[in-house]
Amino acid sequence: MQRVVITGYGVVTPLGCNTEEVWRKVCEGKSGIGSLIFPKFETTASRIAGLCTDFSLDGYIPPHEVRRIEPFVQYAMRAAIDAVIMSGLDLQNEDRDRCAAIIGSGVGGLGEIEAQHDRLVLKGPSKVMPLTIPKIMPNAAAGNVSIHYGLTGPSYAVSSACASATNAIADAVVNIRHGLADVVITGGSEAAATTLGMTGFAAMHALSTRNDEPERASRPFDKDRDGFVLSDGSGILILESLEHARNRNAKVFGEIIGVGFTSDGTHITQPDKEGTQAAKAICKALSDAKVNAEDIDYINAHGTSTILGDVAETRAIHRAFGEAAKKVAVSSTKSQVGHLLGGSGAVEAIFSLLALRDGVVPPTINLETPDPECDLDYTPLTAREKKMKIALSNSFGFGGHNGCLVITK
Secondary structure (H helix, E strand, O other), rough: OOOEEEEEEEEOOOOOOOHHHHHHHHOOOOOOOOOOHHHHHOOOOOOOOOOOOOOOOOOOOOOOHHHOHHHHHHOOOOHHHHHHHHOOOOOOOOOOHHEEEEOOOOOOHHHHHHHHHHHHHHHHHHHHOOOHHHHHOOOHHHHHHHHHOOOOOOEEOOOOOHHHHHHHHHHHHHHHHHHOOOOOEEEEEEEOHHOOOOOOOOHHEEEEEOOOOOOHOOOOOOOOOOOOOOOOOEEEEEEEEEEHHHOOOOOEEEEEOOOOOOEEEOOOOOOOOOHHHHHHHHHHHHHHHOOOOHOOOOOOOOOOOOOOHHHHHHHHHHHHHHEEEEEOOEEHHHHHHHHHHHHHHHHHHHHHHHHHHOOOEEOEEOOOOOOOOOOOEOEOOOEEEOOOOOEEEEEEEEEOOEEEEEEOO
């Protein structure tokens, strides 16, 4: 089977869109979470989110094209273009039958659904926009990226809630390993911090309501956590077969050596409290990578800052790692950027890669009073230097979807 390497990456996050700048802020413990000051959010229980306030597509695609795509697609387009530029790929001169786009999204064009529903109710059926369906469908990110580059290989979306991007990356790995593609643009994107998104998650009591302290609201593994913080953004990676990358003398930034997936099969939103199947997903990823738990230097935890989720993940790591669980460095970068839902797994895979590159474990900010049931080394408050070679990135989604990636530099 072909080895799968990373030759480019790009991000759009509440901390910015320049990957190196975003990574610096993550390591410095900066938060991208802010208050929602728009009138439509005044009555919602949670009025904080991570928005991409400095986002722009100027110089990327023409303005008339921007207007035709929903924000979650816009985020994916910018991250993808940045990633392709970084990779040095000239896709016009590639065999585009062997170039793919596999990009996940948990909910797709939620904002456009809201907008067109309002037009339907207030103005009537004739005022619903013709582009409504192409804008809201979850595969719009993969479709638009493939159209932008004229790719004719596999192009599709993966939707598995918070594990969407991780599932998409794994599918990309499988396509390359088995010779179905040479190059895959992959990752995930989300723009769910809308009125419906916020009120829907708030109705489930899933969101933090620390409205007076937005920057301190996302606090994974802390005793005083009260829910996750919803964020927008995207992470995109360029994956290639090692052979293809070598043939074009590409710079290789890392390699994905293992993937693992399971389902809890217990509840549509609550994780298995013992982390049994999440632990099996970790073990499958380690087995696929042909490494042991002791070989993992860093875990980028799913770590959403929910009461049940953080404890379940802690137990899963204990189950999968045994005695090695106490020795591995863990952190949740959702403490800085919030929860990007279907985009989170890709952004966190990129952060994991950068952690390996720089020998820096990013901190879990706001972890001031550890939950006694969360007893691992979560790198509280401050980043630290550590020589590292292999990282594990966890993603666990509503529906009981468990996904893990093993990445090496």
